[in-house]
Amino acid sequence: MSGRILFLGGNGMIGSAAAREAVAQGAELTIITRSAPRRPVPDGVRLLTGDVRDPAALAGLLGDERWDAVVNWVAFTPADLDGHVEYFGDRTGQYVFISTCSVFGRPIPLLPITESSPRRQPVFGYARDKIACELHLEQAHRESGFPLTIVRPFHTYDETTVPLLSGWTAVERMRAGEPVVVHGDGTSLWTLMHSADFARAFVPLLGEGHAIGESVNVVSGDVLTWDQIHLELARAAGVREPLLVHRSSESIAEEIPGWREVLEHDFRHTMLFDTTKLQRLVPGFAPRVSFAEGARRVVRHHDAHDGARGVDAELGAAFDRLSARVAAGPDRSQVV
Structure with a gap:
């Protein structure tokens, strides 16, 4: 892929793998982290320091820059999204929210899990808050056309x-x-899914209009x-x-x-997951690890x-x- 990509956070395990894959595919990548990166950042990446949960700080760092895709790796509650719809609504072609497949309520009423399986987590706090984030952003998509894509990893790992x-x-x-x-x-x-496989499935979703308005479970077989x-x-x-x-x-x-x-x-x-939608959005993807x-x-x-x-x-x-x-x-x- 090519294009201007902004990562809000994204220096953890899967974010770092996605950064490597994005750069390898020709993206012009900027990453904003709150502190010094914990993992190596690929050559050619523009690295900024700031609080991505602070709309004023974002505006001070980025001004009126425009992006083909913005990826939010570090929103865990709706409060973490304050001001993002207003600020990025006309500054990006796509806003990707990193959620989790843990939003699907257990026990699962029907296997395999698809993107339309019921979201319900009254007890597990992390998943409950991610559901609230999804609902907040989905409302913005319905009401104002906010260019949302929801990506749900499951259990990823690396070495x-x-x-x-x-x-x-x-x-x-x-x-x-x-x-x-x-x-x-x-x-x-x-x-389970290796982070390198996640990255290979994830990066082709960035900057692609066909993924806007969609949620997709990025999981392996x-x-x-x-x-x-x-x-x-x-x-x-x-x-x-x-x-x-x-x-x-x-x-x-x-x-x-x-x-x-x-x-x-x-x-x-x-x-267990049905990967039909992932295969439709990223044709030919197959895990390698x-x-x-x-x-x-x-x-x-x-x-x-x-x-x-x-x-x-x-x-x-x-x-x-x-x-x-x-x-x-x-x-x-x-x-x-």
Whole structure:
């Protein structure tokens, strides 16, 4: 693609991947971050510092500059969007709001999930606020023609991120022959996407009129059970038969209260997606990084960087307590 693209935020995992892909495809990219970038910025990118949630600060930085597409990576509540409709309404051909597939209420009434599946998250605060943002911007699109596109990633990862709540601790425990706890019976289905694949699907949506007025779930077809996710990481780490212990979400939350919300309202539910709309908007897109390959990249990166291999001793102790319960007898709470 070519064109003038503005990223509001976007120096995190998927934003950085999208920046690399946009520059590789010929975009003239400007990124505004609140502080110094945490990740490398591609050569040729114009980097500005400011608070993108402050309309006056945006106006001071950008004046009357115009864009083919503006991408907001860092709006999490409607308050974060204050002034954006008014300021960008006649300054961009497209305004892309980065939402999340977590907006779809669990349990999902009908699988696979499509863009028209019900949005409902009365408990999970992050998703509830993203729904409110979507509704706010959709109203602006209906009432004033605000050039909105909603993009919903799901569970993305790259080599710096172990896509488990237990992070690198799980990998180290598998290597040591210690038990790793998996919620439910390990067979619920989950969808993962490498950030490079997200970027390859995402960048072609920018500056394209056919995506305006649309929401699109940018997800891969890499569907695995939670046991398979753990097993692929174990294989990548050189472990043939990891010790996986299955406990109910409720039992895990008793030992690890910080996991309660995400387990009970997110990870315990099967998440399968219909990618028909993504294929229509980005013809020919196909993910290139299987999770088997992605897991190898994760392990190689962590093995090469001492500082990345953090182990949570308290989490390990909680896993030991949960595993001891299994040894003592069956888990009589509901297995989900």
